[in-house]
Amino acid sequence: MPDDLSADGAVAASHLPFQALSGDTLWTGVERALDNRAGLVFVTDADGFLLGQVTLDAMRGAIREGAHLRPVTLGDLAAPVAATTALAPALDAGGRLVGVTERSDRRCLAIAEPNLSHAEFRNLLDAFLSTWISSAGDYLRSFEERFAERCGATHGIATSNGTVSLHLAMAALGIGKGDEVIVPDLTFAACANTVMQLGARPILTDIDPVTWCLSPEAIARAITPRTRAVMVVHLFGRPAPMTEIRALADAHGLFVIEDCAEAPGARYDGKPIGAFSEIASCSFFANKIVTTGEGGICTTNNSDLAQRMRMLRDHGMRPERRYWFEEPGFNYRMTNLAAAIGCAQLDRMDAMLAERREIHARYVATLRDIPGVGFPPPMDDRSEPVVWFSCVTVPAEARAAVIKACAELRIDLRPFVNSLSSMPAYRRFARKCPTSVAVSRSGLHLPTSRMPDARILSMLQSAFRSVLE
Numbered sequence: 293m294p295d296d297l298s299a300d301g302a303v304a305a306s307h308l309p310f311q312a313l314s315g316d317t318l319w320t321g322v323e324r325a326l327d328n329r330a331g332l333v334f335v336t337d338a339d340g341f342l343l344g345q346v347t348l349d350a351m352r353g354a355i356r357e358g359a360h361l362r363p364v365t366l367g368d369l370a371a372p373v374a375a376t377t378a379l380a381p382a383l384d385a386g387g388r389l390v391g392v393t394e395r396s397d398r399r400c401l402a403i404a405e406p407n408l409s410h411a412e413f414r415n416l417l418d419a420f421l422s423t424w425i426s427s428a429g430d431y432l433r434s435f436e437e438r439f440a441e442r443c444g445a446t447h448g449i450a451t452s453n454g455t456v457s458l459h460l461a462m463a464a465l466g467i468g469k470g471d472e473v474i475v476p477d478l479t480f481a482a483c484a485n486t487v488m489q490l491g492a493r494p495i496l497t498d499i500d501p502v503t504w505c506l507s508p509e510a511i512a513r514a515i516t517p518r519t520r521a522v523m524v525v526h527l528f529g530r531p532a533p534m535t536e537i538r539a540l541a542d543a544h545g546l547f548v549i550e551d552c553a554e555a556p557g558a559r560y561d562g563k564p565i566g567a568f569s570e571i572a573s574c575s576f577f578a579n580k581i582v583t584t585g586e587g588g589i590c591t592t593n594n595s596d597l598a599q600r601m602r603m604l605r606d607h608g609m610r611p612e613r614r615y616w617f618e619e620p621g622f623n624y625r626m627t628n629l630a631a632a633i634g635c636a637q638l639d640r641m642d643a644m645l646a647e648r649r650e651i652h653a654r655y656v657a658t659l660r661d662i663p664g665v666g667f668p669p670p671m672d673d674r675s676e677p678v679v680w681f682s683c684v685t686v687p688a689e690a691r692a693a694v695i696k697a698c699a700e701l702r703i704d705l706r707p708f709v710n711s712l713s714s715m716p717a718y719r720r721f722a723r724k725c726p727t728s729v730a731v732s733r734s735g736l737h738l739p740t741s742r743m744p745d746a747r748i749l750s751m752l753q754s755a756f757r758s759v760l761e
């Protein structure tokens with residue numbers, strides 16, 4: 293376990309992020325409860341004497357009833373400190389708030405929680421008040437431009453989720469009946485589903501034992517005269533070797549689509565992932581590194597493809613000619629409200645990535661000496677992965693017991709996705725995929741949204757030890 297962590301369950305070096313004054317407004321309470329990620333504030337008088345607590349739930353209720361129209365303060369809303377919240381106030385002998393501690397019986401470490409601060413809240417409110425709540429608006433334009441730039445692309449076409457963005461990308465490339473698209477066997481089902489929805493065949497191909505992504509060698513073996521495209525998925529934050537895959541695709545006249553849903557921010561050969569393909573796709577679902585609630589995007593450096601995707605995203609309508617439909621398209625648009633959240637997330641993306649890296653480092657330090665525990669293989673120095681979910685591997689036959697032991701301590705672990713080839717809906721498309729099957733059966737995701745403290749790490753370690761030693 294890292295030695296910089298005390299084992300007394302204290303969760304904060306300072307109690308100040310959790311404190312608000314009785315004269316503070318409702319909005320101060322809302323923003324502080326978002327920023328401290330505890331969902332509550334402890335209310336004190338100016339001398340620090342504890343008066344009570346106000347939870348985000350209570351503030352939501354007050355806003356629904358119009359409390360913000362009156363000069364209501366947090367002192368008016370303060371309720372007695374409840375034993376049901378995850379945090380408890382620590383008081384000095386005189387009753388002054390001096391710290392906060394976690395209530396161990398109330399702690400539940402969820403596998404994923406969106407990281408929403410006052411910045412997302414302010415943007416969302418602003419977008420709402422602007423009344424630009426549908427698929428046009430300043431936030432949308434800014435989000436498309438800024439996210440594309442981060443991916444090394446000149447165009448961003450925001451969508452309603454990361455599944456339709458894959459569908460839109462392939463539709464714009466003209467992939468359809470009779471075509472084959474090479475797809476990794478270890479990925480979320482949307483990758484294969486969208487190929488099938490276009491009438492094409494996903495060719496499920498094994499992953500590389502080091503990168504856990506498609507390798508140029510595996511792609512080369514899967515190419516047939518019907519292959520039109522390769523969908524590269526940068527799995528669990530790990531970049532695929534894109535320089536080599538791009539060269540192979542060019543040699544065979546194939547399109548490349550990069551699915552960056554699990555790895556925005558990762559780089560290969562010094563370039564951001566997403567910059568190697570005709571079109572890259574990303575997801576902004578609530579468990580992703582950057583979230584907009586639901587949302588997705590296609591990025592590209594090709595202006596013809598960008599124009600075509602904009603048209604297809606909007607029912608197939610020509611942007612400059614209202615109600616003139618060039619071809620049957622879709623409604624895959626993102627809202628300005630979602631983009632408002634996304635803009636704040638982009639401002640915080642580097643800090644959130646750094647936090648995820650630190651969370652994973654703590655798990656590695658805690659679990660590495662336990663027999664049977666493994667981690668994703670180290671990558672070469674051309675690859676710059678990011679942490680999406682922290683991953684560990686355990687012997688496949690022990691995995692369910694590890695999940696159960698952790699669940700009993702209210703620590704929520706998740707198995708890796710099933711290899712697509714193991715499921716009847718996809719089996720007919722699969723090549724031999726032994727690595728994908730083995731990784732899928734032994735992998736576990738750890739909660740990666742909150743920094744685990746010494747007590748959680750010690751509980752996690754005991755749970756793993758109780759099964760594996």
Ligand SMILES: Cc1ncc(COP(=O)(O)O)c(C=O)c1O
Pocket residue numbers: 453454455456479480482483525551553554575576577587588
């Ligand atoms: C690799 C990958 N592709 C696509 C998707 C689909 O994204 P969304 O949930 O936004 O439709 C996901 C989401 O979980 C994913 O992990």
